Amino acid sequence: MKISLQFRNNFILTLVIIFLFISSVDAQVQVGYELCSRKNQLSLNLNSVSDYPGDISIDAVYYFLDLEIKISPNLLIGAVTGTYRIVQSGINSFYLDFSSNMSVDSVIFESLPLNFLHSNDKLKIFFNSPFSKGDIASLTVYYNGVPDPTGYGSFTFGTNEGEPSIYTLSQPFGAKDWWPCKDTPGDKADSSEVWLTTEAHNYNLSGVSNGDLYYIRYNNNGTRTFMWRNSYPIAPYLISIAVSDYALYDQFWNYSSNNLMPVKNYIYPQHLQELIPQLDKTIPMLDFYSGLFGIYPFYKEKYGHVEFGILAGMEHQTISSMGAWYDGIIAHELVHQWFGDKLTCADWNNIWLNEGFATYGEALWQEFSYGDIYYRNFIDRIMVDAKRATGTIYVHDVSSVENIFNPFRTYAKGGVVLHMLRGIVGNQVFFDILHAYANDPRFAYKTVVTSDFQQICDSVSGMNLDYFFSQWIYGENYPKYNVDWSFKNTQGVNYEIDLTITQPVNSNPQFFTMPIEIQIKTDLVDTLMKFFNNSQLQIFNFTLPGKPQSIIVDPDNKILKEVHGNIFDLPVSFRLEQNYPNPFNPATTIIFELGRVSNVTITVYDALGKHIRTLVNEKLREGRHETTFDATGLASGLYICNINAVPEDTGFEAFSDSKPMLYIK
Template sequence: MISKASAQPSPGADTSGDSYLPLHGNGGYRVRHYDLELDYKIGPNRLSAAAVITAEATQALSRFTLDFGEFRINRVLVNGKPAKYTRRGHKLNVKPAKSLPDGSEFVAEIHYVGNPRPLSGLWGDIGWDELTDGSLVASQPVGAPSWFPCNDHPADKATYRVALTTSSPYLVAVTGNLVARHSRASTTRWVFERPEPTPTYLMSVQIGRYDDIELVSGAIPGWFSHPEAAAYRISLVGDQVVASVPQRAAVPPRLRRAFSRDFGRQGQIMDALQRLFGPYPFGEYVVVVTDDDLDDPIEAQGMSIFGANHVDGRRTHERLVVHELAHQWFGNSLTVADWRHIWLNEGFATYAEWLWSEESGGQSAHSWAKAWHLRMKARPADLRLADPGVARMFDERVYKRGGLLLHALRCTVGDAVFFPLVKAWATENRHGLVTTAAFVALAERFAGRSLDAFFSLWLHKSAMPPLLVP
């Protein structure tokens, strides 16, 4: 028998405790799996859906909360029984018919309908958004509740099954392996599974009139209709064996020619990053190019989304191609435990751009570092990399100073230490959660000495440290 007092959630159970975004995410439970059944009508932007969420209580619960947007809720069940619920802002408060014991597994089922739209925040509108002809999802950092009820915090990674039914002329790409596709009358039902632990903000849906393109030779033909899409091939690159990852793209027909040029080195980029960071962490890589312009590319689990403006046939934006692919290791497989560690995502992705330039015969990483060091020194010295503040999570200085830290570390410890360190960081933490302190500890382990003075300057001081000469 659970007492009334012990069944109540502890203070803050409806918050994540995140140092930057405590109101996004919830306490008292951990999600294990999301099963989403979505029926989407493109013209009226109408979503009818059911979400089945399997979770584990981390304390005795008489109620719990989910992050959720402005949909009409038709029914809520917990463990198969009707549950009471209330709405407050973007929180759905659920009271099960029977309290949930600490450590118990429970299943919440939410049926809902409405017009999905982005959520407003510090970074503009984020989440499910309509295109001129189709839809996209861009959820970083807090847009996932715009289309499904969830525990919206990066530390609560779960597996997914997403089934989406929509008009047959449209191609659907969801972050996951396509396991089934069935057409009936004028609609097609697409079913995707995401078996790797995935944070809510990295789940994405892309719907458009796209051509299905093979990105690199050796990938599986007909990717978006193939049930065995996660198969790997093995190849020898230099003196290392790397997995040849199935890679496909969804591209508007009018952009195919320019796309083939801009992404013509995709296979070499993937091979280079696998040599540097270890095996690609997912079963597939999908690139989507929307028919609309986008301010910035979008990262998702096993997927990157670019705007039409990022494709010009001149490889103008190839650094962004590298940056978004690098996020599959840093940000997606390795997910920050708290948003204040965001430099671990953006610093590594930025440095990957410089490493690819060096690898492909362009400017050396040191040349890029020198140029950006000069530019960062000219900017206000009011940002600390280890704690930039919520308003500056996506400040350019977080990206570039993060890349500069990594280059300075490379100059400090030497290539013989730095590159094995980076690979170990990616492989030892595969599909896990990471923090700044954990990276510092690993760097000191590989260096065989204290690096406290180095990291104190680069992480915790606002003034720009000098750039070492390799």
């Protein structure tokens, strides 16, 4: 295609409009999950993992981490006391997960040393006599070493402008890299405590962890010990530490008429002033989400943020670790305090219960803060990513970190599932479901699986939603509707309409069952109708006043889908819509309308007119169609989408149009 000078001028004008739109809209709609899930791109060592329950003969009750951080040279010295309830009678040994890279000095039980075997990232401990079921065993492991980070960088000795910055991010199986524990999300300790001893001779280092800072001890050797206590159940991967020369920004959240909760922000000093406007959004977010889900789960202790050296966010319990600060990621990590920390997925197969909920929580903040158009824009964006998901949302293969935290499946599609559920049950019931789920005593401060959430959905809605969860959580892909319709005048102004919806054969399920809204415009009325589509080929018959003009399937975009076929009545114009989202990364949706059966070519060029890719080259019937452009592997920049449609009916001229698209990595 040759790009005319006139088109280039129009293109420049359109680009200016795009950038104005970004500054007024998209800057606020930046998707937090894009950085939350980007942790898997930043990982230092993505070791394989498995669907791992830990030692099933013990149940963690309490962890006390007494840690000393040494600088120059780097060294971690630890004494970790674990209290465990014995769940299998007659055992005289059990194991903890602990990296073989670390050196164990001794294991002490009832003031006596025990024999142990430390290999293959397991610390097997031998006792002098067998336990009975229900016995409590409390032991202390003394160790030292320099942790070898796995996962997303489970333990990092880093720097910030020349000052030490030590931090952890243990999800999913990195806790064992730096402290001995039963490293599985399915076994929460009832409480925990962390003491952090930091050097003070040459550095003014603060130690940050979960819960309340109840004491700072000034030691005779010039070090300081920061004593943190958490009184809530906690999974090992949510226990965290961060050490640096932080500046502290204190806030207070009034969670009831007479009660305040501290909100503590530990920020690299050079960033504090510029981040205060973003940090100040935390209080209204706490108000908003507490109104939806019930009071912030850890209100008796604190919430806060601690800055670390990863361009991501991590929902450590009561203290989110942050490397970015836009609205989406602040909201995402806060929502995790309910869905992830209060209610924790029992295994990584069900990780969508953490990440899908936090992603959808971002959408809710957009809707509350900026209105429905921002919510819809957010949903449009994550739907583009959700269509790139492969496999089921339920993660069958948890053998790699990338697979567990797949951004398209776990985050985007998981969030879209909640959007679709809201469309089925209605707004009030949907929010009743979220509140009931977050506060059900069977699940609160415990671990959950998808069937627990489904049980709440069925109970609160009064519906049997098995079809919904079966296909969207345990099935794969999304529906691709082919629509055909015809009408005839029956009497007076009334017209009988036959609407046919078909779906191609899918892998699992064979076809999708969903309630579908259809908007039908006649020359007399505009009607929204709902049909329950539960067959691969289904015909709906109904009568409306007025001659039908157009039909729109799912006008409010409540379903993750594609729609093809005869959607508009004849005659209808040809049209190429602006792609969405725009700007995009890495994929965007292109929608076009055909007034007649046509031979269609859709081609993408770069700004200089070089051919990049042909997206469509086939005969299509009249109606509304869509395709996707995935720019993965291409350079950021301006691209042009061009359509050429040649109608088979020679009475109509060929249609051609172009739209600019902006790809920003």
